[in-house]
Amino acid sequence: MLTMIGKRLMFAIPSLIGVVIVTFLLTRALPGDPAAYFAGPAATKEAVEQIRKKLGLDKPLIEQFFRYTNDLAHGDFGNSLTTGQPVATEIRNRLPASAELTLLGLIVSIVIAIPLGVLAATRPGSWIDHLCRITTTAGVSLPVFFTGLMLVYLFYFQLGWSPAPLGRLDVFYSAPPTVTGFYLIDTLIARDFEAFRSALSQLILPATTLAIFSLAPIARMTRASMLAVLASEFVRTARASGLSPTTVIVTYAFRNAMLPVITTLSMVFSFLLGANVLVEKVFAWPGIGSYAVEALISSDFAPVQGFVLTMAVMYVLLNLVIDILYGVIDPRVRLEG
Amino acid sequence: MKRRDFLKSVSGLAAGAALPAAPQIISSAYADARSETLLIVSEGGPNNLDIHGVGTNVPGYEVSWNCYDRLISHEMKSGSGGVPYYDRDKFKGELAEEFKIDDMSVTFKLRKNAKFHDGAPVTAKDVKWSLDRAVSVGGFPTFQMSAGSLTKPEQFVVIDDYTVRVDFLKKDRLTVPDLAVIVPCIVNSELVKKNASEKDPWGLEFTKQQTAGSGAYKVTKWTAGTEVIMERNDDWVCGPLPKIKRVIWRMVPQAGNRRALLERGDADISYELPNKDFQEMKANGKLNVVSLPFSNGIQYIGMNVTKPPFDNPKVRQAVAYALPYQKIMDAVMFGLANPMFGAPKDKPTEVAWPQPHKYNTDIEKAKALMAEAGVAGGFETTISFDLNFAGVNEPLCVLVQESLAQIGIKTTINKVPGANWRTELNKKEMPLFTNVFSGWLDYPEYFFYWCYHGNNSVFNTMSYKSAEMDKLIDGARTAAAAGDTATYEADVKGFVDLAFTDIPRIPLYQPFVNVAMQKNISGYQYWFHRRLDYRAMAKG
Numbered sequence: 001m002l003t004m005i006g007k008r009l010m011f012a013i014p015s016l017i018g019v020v021i022v023t024f025l026l027t028r029a030l031p032g033d034p035a036a037y038f039a040g041p042a043a044t045k046e047a048v049e050q051i052r053k054k055l056g057l058d059k060p061l062i063e064q065f066f067r068y069t070n071d072l073a074h075g076d077f078g079n080s081l082t083t084g085q086p087v088a089t090e091i092r093n094r095l096p097a098s099a100e101l102t103l104l105g106l107i108v109s110i111v112i113a114i115p116l117g118v119l120a121a122t123r124p125g126s127w128i129d130h131l132c133r134i135t136t137t138a139g140v141s142l143p144v145f146f147t148g149l150m151l152v153y154l155f156y157f158q159l160g161w162s163p164a165p166l167g168r169l170d171v172f173y174s175a176p177p178t179v180t181g182f183y184l185i186d187t188l189i190a191r192d193f194e195a196f197r198s199a200l201s202q203l204i205l206p207a208t209t210l211a212i213f214s215l216a217p218i219a220r221m222t223r224a225s226m227l228a229v230l231a232s233e234f235v236r237t238a239r240a241s242g243l244s245p246t247t248v249i250v251t252y253a254f255r256n257a258m259l260p261v262i263t264t265l266s267m268v269f270s271f272l273l274g275a276n277v278l279v280e281k282v283f284a285w286p287g288i289g290s291y292a293v294e295a296l297i298s299s300d301f302a303p304v305q306g307f308v309l310t311m312a313v314m315y316v317l318l319n320l321v322i323d324i325l326y327g328v329i330d331p332r333v334r335l336e337g
Numbered sequence: 338m339k340r341r342d343f344l345k346s347v348s349g350l351a352a353g354a355a356l357p358a359a360p361q362i363i364s365s366a367y368a369d370a371r372s373e374t375l376l377i378v379s380e381g382g383p384n385n386l387d388i389h390g391v392g393t394n395v396p397g398y399e400v401s402w403n404c405y406d407r408l409i410s411h412e413m414k415s416g417s418g419g420v421p422y423y424d425r426d427k428f429k430g431e432l433a434e435e436f437k438i439d440d441m442s443v444t445f446k447l448r449k450n451a452k453f454h455d456g457a458p459v460t461a462k463d464v465k466w467s468l469d470r471a472v473s474v475g476g477f478p479t480f481q482m483s484a485g486s487l488t489k490p491e492q493f494v495v496i497d498d499y500t501v502r503v504d505f506l507k508k509d510r511l512t513v514p515d516l517a518v519i520v521p522c523i524v525n526s527e528l529v530k531k532n533a534s535e536k537d538p539w540g541l542e543f544t545k546q547q548t549a550g551s552g553a554y555k556v557t558k559w560t561a562g563t564e565v566i567m568e569r570n571d572d573w574v575c576g577p578l579p580k581i582k583r584v585i586w587r588m589v590p591q592a593g594n595r596r597a598l599l600e601r602g603d604a605d606i607s608y609e610l611p612n613k614d615f616q617e618m619k620a621n622g623k624l625n626v627v628s629l630p631f632s633n634g635i636q637y638i639g640m641n642v643t644k645p646p647f648d649n650p651k652v653r654q655a656v657a658y659a660l661p662y663q664k665i666m667d668a669v670m671f672g673l674a675n676p677m678f679g680a681p682k683d684k685p686t687e688v689a690w691p692q693p694h695k696y697n698t699d700i701e702k703a704k705a706l707m708a709e710a711g712v713a714g715g716f717e718t719t720i721s722f723d724l725n726f727a728g729v730n731e732p733l734c735v736l737v738q739e740s741l742a743q744i745g746i747k748t749t750i751n752k753v754p755g756a757n758w759r760t761e762l763n764k765k766e767m768p769l770f771t772n773v774f775s776g777w778l779d780y781p782e783y784f785f786y787w788c789y790h791g792n793n794s795v796f797n798t799m800s801y802k803s804a805e806m807d808k809l810i811d812g813a814r815t816a817a818a819a820g821d822t823a824t825y826e827a828d829v830k831g832f833v834d835l836a837f838t839d840i841p842r843i844p845l846y847q848p849f850v851n852v853a854m855q856k857n858i859s860g861y862q863y864w865f866h867r868r869l870d871y872r873a874m875a876k877g
Contacts, residue, residue: 033757036760037392047476047477047479048763050475050476051391054391054476055391080384080561081391085561090561093560149593152594157597157601160601164604165589165591165594165597166378166589166603167564167587171376171585172371284563284591284594286560286563290562291562294562
């Protein structure tokens with residue numbers, strides 16, 4: 001097991017080096033001049049040059065690159081110009097916000113999608129199969145910002161059930177002391193139940209928005225892979241041996257159908273984490289997606305590089321976890337490993 | 338999982354979703370906090386708490402304005418609709434108890450009881466250090482200081498602990514007003530010096546993260562891109578103690594949500610909403626919407642006069658007769674702007690800026706002018722705009738495109754990303770574009786100096802050069818400094834007339850700054866920087 005993890009991590013190194021080089025070059029290739037942008041609306045040419053010098057952008061590209069990699073080696077991701085903060089701190093502060101939202105959205109989505117997919121596969125053509133088809137098609141067809149805005153309009157503006165879409169906590173609560181960065185957990189550790197309630201109620205709408213969107217791939221994949229497994233010979237044998245339907249479906253079929261679902265889950269998770277920008281925008285969520293996009297709009301190099309690098313590391317780790325999970329679910333993978 | 342279990346889990350989820358449906362139990366402490374707190378929602382937040390910092394953005398100016406004091410500030414006068422409006426010509430002491438303007442210098446006597454947030458007294462050496470810093474750090478602050486001929490540290494002289502003299506480099510009417518803008522704020526020099534380093538002698542890294550001033554508010558928490566929390570400085574002596582104890586400023590990127598927050602009564606005040614929203618909120622009357630014109634600001638269509646066919650004044654005039662002014666006012670601005678076109682033929686030019694020109698939409702006349710210029714068949718060109726302000730710029734450019742097509746000018750719309758816009762302006766290659774310029778200092782010659790003078794600043798986006806224009810602008814500046822009113826007025830009228838006949842840029846309208854607030858919020862004041870001054874505001 002440990003050798004496998006070690007091997008996998010070794011393989012990740014070249015891809016990380018590649019990511020560092022490519023993001024560096026790509027951000028430099030962006031149109032727009034950060035010096036001119038940050039010199040402000042009333043800047044003279046000299047003022048722009050002064051800023052360029054301060055940012056080190058007057059140096060040759062290769063020197064900029066070595067300086068950047070040197071800083072990286074020391075754990076310094078550079079400073080964001082738009083927010084004025086060190087990128088490493090910002091990502092550390094913002095990643096939990098995105099992760100908490102994404103995880104909750106994903107859990108809600110799994111809780112609905114997997115049973116829905118399984119039920120649809122066991123009763124093809126029934127009403128539940130049609131329900132599965134309709135919800136997944138609708139979920140994937142509605143753009144997240146639309147779903148988000150609709151939910152805000154309905155549950156906040158019209159009905160007044162949901163709290164104001166103002167980020168992770170009500171304005172008048174203060175954030176719990178950081179332990180995990182997940183407010184739901186941190187408020188419980190701090191025994192601040194009012195804040196927990198507030199954090200939870202702030203999370204419901206954005207998490208639902210994400211769940212509606214991610215329902216489709218999970219439910220469809222569960223259904224398809226369950227159908228394939230249910231049609232296979234060992235299930236027929238199990239049925240013929242007179243095992244109860246629950247045993248057949250849960251123990252035999254479901255476990256075998258899990259592999260592609262797990263792969264889909266990992267993809268959906270990483271996709272949601274990076275791409276829930278729109279949800280973050282709609283709900284004023286202080287996550288990393290909106291951070292990266294804002295940086296991109298203002299050609300703010302450091303956060304973009306930091307974001308891409310963090311995402312690359314996350315992907316590597318996620319893939320590792322998935323590989324380990326494969327081994328747990330399917331002994332054959334373990335043997336080959 | 339059986340169907341029954343599945344249904345159970347679904348209904349459980351539904352119950353979970355209904356959890357916040359219960360009305361919020363509002364404790365009395367919560368209500369108190371609410372009544373003394375001002376909750377502001379806006380699209381963007383500060384990137385730096387110090388206006389002297391590298392690339393501090395406009396929201397950062399608001400923090401500086403409220404958390405730092407300046408030597409002097411402006412008096413208020415009653416503006417349109419009874420809204421207090423800063424008085425361009427009247428100054429009052431802020432940190433200065435009194436000040437005396439002499440021929441070639443101005444002397445400030447500081448308040449003896451003023452203290453920085455950390456309790457240190459505000460003294461003359463802090464003033465000198467802060468002004469030295471403003472003229473030395475480079476970038477925008479230094480540039481703004483130079484606009485008032487404040488460029489050298491030697492100009493700031495400490496007389497005694499509580500007296501400072503600012504020497505004039507030359508006679509310039511803008512020197513004293515320039516000491517009342519946001520940039521010359523007074524910084525706690527001892528505190529900042531302690532946190533400065535060899536690489537950063539002015540301590541910019543330190544003041545970026547925290548306020549080190551003597552102002553009426555201090556930042557107690559700042560999460561970049563999310564929120565700024567400011568608490569009142571109860572020891573503030575430079576004016577009456579503000580009524581608002583705490584300001585919470587949250588960034589809400591979605592304009593629709595900002596409006597929803599206002600209409601539900603959850604937020605107290607917001608700006609940066611689409612014009613349509615402001616117009617609708619004005620009409621339904623649930624909120625107070627204040628709309629006041631940008632001082633010294635104009636949205637215009639510019640033409641690059643170095644490139645044919647716009648090098649021909651006849652073509653430029655033809656364009657000026659072909660623009661759909663009224664349509665832009667109605668369909669883009671929803672009436673929230675002052676028209677800068679269609680003045681009566683016989684109206685004499687005023688000694689004022691902005692003022693409307695005499696062009697109007699007249700396609701026949703435009704066609705005739707095109708023929709006179711020898712381009713009756715029309716031509717092709719591109720019209721560019723800044724995507725950061727797409728809400729206004731995009732429909733505006735579409736209307737212009739439609740209208741110009743009628744006189745044979747085929748335009749392609751070029752959308753320039755915000756980060757790139759300034760670069761493009763600097764290159765001065767765009768043939769046709771729309772943009773806004775607005776000057777902090779509200780003087781015609783200031784506007785013209787940046788926008789029409791042959792020294793070709795960034796804002797002379799048309800690359801317009803005319804010896805006659807330069808003579809008039811320079812003449813007005815000298816006359817203003819010398820107090821020669823007759824020459825000044827003649828020169829101002831002269832350059833306004835020339836700008837309208839040569840028409841390198843066509844003014845469309847003077848935009849409004851719109852602020853929407855709850856009915857129980859009072860004390861909004863219009864400032865040249867167009868940001869909020871919390872010190873005068875009250876709730877309830």
